[in-house]
Amino acid sequence: QVQVVESGGGLVQAGGSLRLSCAASGRTFSSYALAWFRQAPGKEREFVSAISRSGGSTSYADSVKGRFTISRDNVKNTVYLQMNSLKPEDTAVYYCAAGYRQTNYVGVIVAEYRYWGQGTQVTVSS
Numbered sequence: 205q206v207q208v209v210e211s212g213g214g215l216v217q218a219g220g221s222l223r224l225s226c227a228a229s230g231r232t233f234s235s236y237a238l239a240w241f242r243q244a245p246g247k248e249r250e251f252v253s254a255i256s257r258s259g260g261s262t263s264y265a266d267s268v269k270g271r272f273t274i275s276r277d278n279v280k281n282t283v284y285l286q287m288n289s290l291k292p293e294d295t296a297v298y299y300c301a302a303g304y305r306q307t308n309y310v311g312v313i314v315a316e317y318r319y320w321g322q323g324t325q326v327t328v329s330s
Contacts, residue, residue: 206230206302206319208238213298213324216290222326224285226300234258237305238276238283239317242296242326249299249314253285256308263310268294290328297323 212224226238239254253274254263262274271290276283283300301317311317 206233206236208300208302208319208321210298210300210321210324213326215327215329218290218292218328218330220290220328221286221288222290224287224298224300224324224326226283226285226321228281228283228302230281233281234278235304235306236302236319237310237317238274239301239303239311240274240283240285241299241301241314241317242294243299243323244296247296251312251314252298254310254312255283256310257305258308261308261310263312287326290326292328292330294326295328296326298326299323 207229210226240252241249243249255274259276273286300321302319303317
């Protein structure tokens with residue numbers, strides 16, 4: 205079992221940057237793909253980015269490609285989401301999720317991730 209806790213959210217002006225962190229418990233962190241999803245008020249939770257258990261494969265939603273970068277540190281049991289050139293439409297609660305994998309398959313849908321954090325609010329002002 206894995207527990208994940210997000211941090212790093214906040215209020216930023218459009219064009220600014222934030223880095224989200226997700227710390228995970230458990231000795232088998234490197235066996236899990238990690239992902240970031242987000243949910244804006246009145247909208248469904250949507251995929252943002254994911255990284256394979258080795259860190260060798262990544263995936264991004266079209267809306268964040270070229271602006272967001274996901275990375276992981278398997279020694280610190282932490283995954284990061286560097287968010288640059290933020291836009292007001294990036295405003296949402298951002299969730300970290302972990303899903304056990306036997307391969308480097310990543311996964312981009314909610315059902316592929318079993319363990320979720322409580323979320324961290326990101327607000328981008330115009």
